[in-house]
Amino acid sequence: MNSSQLLGITTFAYLLSAILYIAIFVFRANRLGLFATLTTVGAFLVNTVGIGLRWQESYQAGIGYAPLSNMYESLVFFAWAIAIFYLGLEWKYKNRILGAFSMPFAYLSMAYASFSSQFGKEIKPLVPALQSNWLIAHVITCFVGYAAFAVACGLGFMYLLKDRKTKQASGSLIASLPELKVIDDIIHKTLVFGFLWLTAGIITGAVWANSAWGTYWSWDPKETWSLITWFVYAATLHARFTRGWGGRRIAWLSIIGFFSVIFTYYGVNFLLSGLHSYGGG
Amino acid sequence: MKNTESTAWRFFASVKLALFTLLILATTSIIGTLIPQGKPPEFYIEAFGPRTAMIFQMLDVPNMYSSWWFIALLLLFSNNLIVCTIDRLPNVWQMVVLNNLDTDPERLEKMPHRQVLHARGDTAALAEIAGGLMAKNGWKPQSENNPAGSLLFSQKNAWSRLGVYAVHLSILIIFVGAIIGLALGFKAFVMIPEGEATDTVYESGSSKPIPLGFTVHCDEFNVSYYDNGSPKEYLSVLTVKDPPSNKTFTRTIVVNDPLNFKGITFYQSSYEPMRGFHISITNKADNTRQNFRIPFGEKIPWPGTGIEFGVINQQTRSRMGDVAKIKVWFSDGQGEPSIFWLDNNATETITSPAGSYEFKARQVYATGLQVAKDPGVWTVYAGCTLMLIGLYVAFFLSHRRVWVYISKEENTDRCRILICGTSNKNKIAFEKEFAALVECLTHDSTFQNA
Ligand code: HEM
Numbered sequence: 083m084n085s086s087q088l089l090g091i092t093t094f095a096y097l098l099s100a101i102l103y104i105a106i107f108v109f110r111a112n113r114l115g116l117f118a119t120l121t122t123v124g125a126f127l128v129n130t131v132g133i134g135l136r137w138q139e140s141y142q143a144g145i146g147y148a149p150l151s152n153m154y155e156s157l158v159f160f161a162w163a164i165a166i167f168y169l170g171l172e173w174k175y176k177n178r179i180l181g182a183f184s185m186p187f188a189y190l191s192m193a194y195a196s197f198s199s200q201f202g203k204e205i206k207p208l209v210p211a212l213q214s215n216w217l218i219a220h221v222i223t224c225f226v227g228y229a230a231f232a233v234a235c236g237l238g239f240m241y242l243l244k245d246r247k248t249k250q251a252s253g254s255l256i257a258s259l260p261e262l263k264v265i266d267d268i269i270h271k272t273l274v275f276g277f278l279w280l281t282a283g284i285i286t287g288a289v290w291a292n293s294a295w296g297t298y299w300s301w302d303p304k305e306t307w308s309l310i311t312w313f314v315y316a317a318t319l320h321a322r323f324t325r326g327w328g329g330r331r332i333a334w335l336s337i338i339g340f341f342s343v344i345f346t347y348y349g350v351n352f353l354l355s356g357l358h359s360y361g362g363g
Numbered sequence: 364m365k366n367t368e369s370t371a372w373r374f375f376a377s378v379k380l381a382l383f384t385l386l387i388l389a390t391t392s393i394i395g396t397l398i399p400q401g402k403p404p405e406f407y408i409e410a411f412g413p414r415t416a417m418i419f420q421m422l423d424v425p426n427m428y429s430s431w432w433f434i435a436l437l438l439l440f441s442n443n444l445i446v447c448t449i450d451r452l453p454n455v456w457q458m459v460v461l462n463n464l465d466t467d468p469e470r471l472e473k474m475p476h477r478q479v480l481h482a483r484g485d486t487a488a489l490a491e492i493a494g495g496l497m498a499k500n501g502w503k504p505q506s507e508n509n510p511a512g513s514l515l516f517s518q519k520n521a522w523s524r525l526g527v528y529a530v531h532l533s534i535l536i537i538f539v540g541a542i543i544g545l546a547l548g549f550k551a552f553v554m555i556p557e558g559e560a561t562d563t564v565y566e567s568g569s570s571k572p573i574p575l576g577f578t579v580h581c582d583e584f585n586v587s588y589y590d591n592g593s594p595k596e597y598l599s600v601l602t603v604k605d606p607p608s609n610k611t612f613t614r615t616i617v618v619n620d621p622l623n624f625k626g627i628t629f630y631q632s633s634y635e636p637m638r639g640f641h642i643s644i645t646n647k648a649d650n651t652r653q654n655f656r657i658p659f660g661e662k663i664p665w666p667g668t669g670i671e672f673g674v675i676n677q678q679t680r681s682r683m684g685d686v687a688k689i690k691v692w693f694s695d696g697q698g699e700p701s702i703f704w705l706d707n708n709a710t711e712t713i714t715s716p717a718g719s720y721e722f723k724a725r726q727v728y729a730t731g732l733q734v735a736k737d738p739g740v741w742t743v744y745a746g747c748t749l750m751l752i753g754l755y756v757a758f759f760l761s762h763r764r765v766w767v768y769i770s771k772e773e774n775t776d777r778c779r780i781l782i783c784g785t786s787n788k789n790k791i792a793f794e795k796e797f798a799a800l801v802e803c804l805t806h807d808s809t810f811q812n813a
Contacts, residue, residue: 145589206591207589207591209594210594210617210618210619210631213618213619275758278751278754278755278758282751288747289744289747292740293619294630295632295733296550296621296630296733296735297550297735298743301395301400301428303395306392306395306396307396310389313389316385317385317389320378320382320385321382324378325378354396
């Protein structure tokens with residue numbers, strides 16, 4: 083077994099997990115509940131071992147670095163972070179329907195990592211600028227934050243779906259979703275969690291830049307977009323706790339915020355140019 | 364104070380303005396990620412046409428993050444934060460230091476979490492027992508006995524109300540750090556060829572010379588490569604000489620591991636191949652060795668030996684001018700001169716009728732150093748640390764308060780015991796904590812549920 087086989091299995095396992103949760107939601111197939119959870123836990127473990135093995139393989143190749151250094155590896159870690167975050171939510175709220183709106187993101191991230199031809203997947207030696215422990219701290223903190231924002235976006239859709247359908251008629255499908263108030267509360271907590279990690283991500287990135295180039299902030303497009311994302315979520319949080327926004331508006335903002343995350347992560351690498359162009363390699 | 368507040372004050376203290384500024388900062392920041400920054404004026408004329416380019420220059424778009432209007436937005440933002448804090452902090456401070464034993468019993472009756480118990484005995488004695496139980500449950504109380512009744516109070520994390528202000532203050536601290544860096548620091552650059560030294564660096568952008576006050580000597584520069592040919596490490600060996608303090612030391616720097624001396628930091632940033640070579644020749648007969656630094660294309664003598672040599676041709680492997688191979692001309696005055704190709708950094712043995720020599724050649728490089736002085740960076744880092752701590756406190760800690768009020772019930776020999784509490788955040792967790800406290804009191808036979 084090598085890491086790419088394991089990560090290939092991970093992709094399909096997350097697909098299966100997402101399908102199971104969606105089935106639980108759409109067909110009210112509650113019998114599948116335990117199976118869905120076990121599949122997710124299994125997929126998460128395979129994902130973990132896959133990352134660990136890739137790490138080991140990089141040492142065997144005489145390169146030796148934590149597998150968090152390019153587009154492919156960060157997508158794999160993104161999926162990993164979404165899965166663990168979701169499992170935490172499921173455990174805390176004892177609700178599997180959240181999975182139908184969270185696990186598809188883990189699958190999409192792995193699928194994009196596995197099937198895209200935009201970037202290389204092989205273990206490549208690190209250029210000198212990337213040889214830093216701050217880089218590892220930077221990637222981990224950012225992606226834990228991004229994972230929370232992905233889930234918040236999914237829950238935002240969930241909220242809007244429930245809200246719209248509740249107004250039309252109380253469809254039985256929609257009735258199985260958690261109460262609007264509960265979704266709203268989970269979105270808020272998820273955003274708060276993500277914001278703390280995004281802040282840590284921006285800070286560790288600044289420290290890394292300072293140790294490599296002597297400038298903690300240089301307004302390159304990636305930095306600027308991460309700050310834009312931070313502004314969007316800061317505004318969202320303030321709108322909530324000082325102006326009492328909630329419900330639909332926060333649901334929309336959690337979706338808009340995630341678009342900003344996607345642009346920071348993907349758009350800047352492939353549509354704009356800058357210091358972080360390593361992602362395109 | 365309230366009625367003397369001007370409209371301007373209200374305006375700058377409002378969160379609406381904060382939301383507006385945050386969103387304007389977010390949207391305008393996008394401009395600088397779409398339009399390349401810091402290019403010469405011709406670039407914009409070529410890319411966007413003369414009319415648009417003129418508007419760009421007027422609005423400082425090519426350097427928008429230091430333009431007057433972007434700075435003005437940041438000032439508005441800071442001002443908003445400061446005014447908002449001055450506006451609210453006094454009230455919050457009041458909440459932190461409030462003497463909760465003064466709380467009006469009427470208000471206690473309206474607390475979000477409440478439970479009433481009964482017990483026999485006099486209020487002070489019951490307060491003693493209740494206080495002991497509260498302490499056992501993690502709520503160490505203060506108490507006050509009045510003829511009307513006894514009040515016990517305990518709280519957790521009152522100071523956590525200041526978390527928000529720590530976050531807001533941290534933003535200002537980061538701004539201050541950035542300003543210190545801009546005012547007292549510099550960003551500069553210098554190229555030092557191997558074997559040479561500099562006491563001056565050149566400011567980025569303006570190329571203005573900046574004297575260091577000490578000298579930096581580049582002893583050696585080296586690039587190592589992975590098997591696949593991509594660079595693995597850029598390394599410079601630097602020697603710093605500071606005559607005033609009589610200090611001389613040598614240190615190796617690589618990317619991500621800079622050298623700092625007297626607040627000035629030298630970062631490995633680039634390199635440049637030079638047209639010159641380090642040559643080392645060893646005469647194998649008597650093992651004498653001599654090192655040379657020679658230019659390209661010149662005949663160089665080793666005095667007193669009759670040896671002459673030179674590099675007469677070279678092959679480069681990149682446009683930068685990294686030499687892959689050189690063609691050497693070598694003669695010790697006996698027989699035909701040797702002419703051969705040699706890899707950069709490789710050794711060749713030359714035999715002539717008079718003896719044999721070891722010839723080693725390596726291209727001379729210059730190391731490119733980014734030089735920064737930023738006395739504000741520790742202020743910025745302090746701000747960042749404060750921000751993370753503040754966010755944690757603001758998001759995850761809550762100010763929780765509980766009171767136990769024991770009063771004589773009229774016309775009976777019983778006392779009425781009101782347990783009540785409130786939390787400024789995370790009500791669900793507090794509900795559980797409150798229930799546990801009530802449970803702890805009712806568990807004691809002294810107190811009965813109403
Ligand atoms: C991007 C910069 C900012 C960040 C990161 C930030 C962060 C925070 C945080 C973490 C909270 C606490 C939330 C909670 O209680 O759970 C908060 C509350 C608040 N912020 Fe900000 N803030 C920022 C900018 C501003 C600005 C410019 C203003 C100007 C008016 C402002 C006004 C407030 C107010 C009034 C509160 C509520 C305080 C309270 O509950 O008493 N914030 N902010």
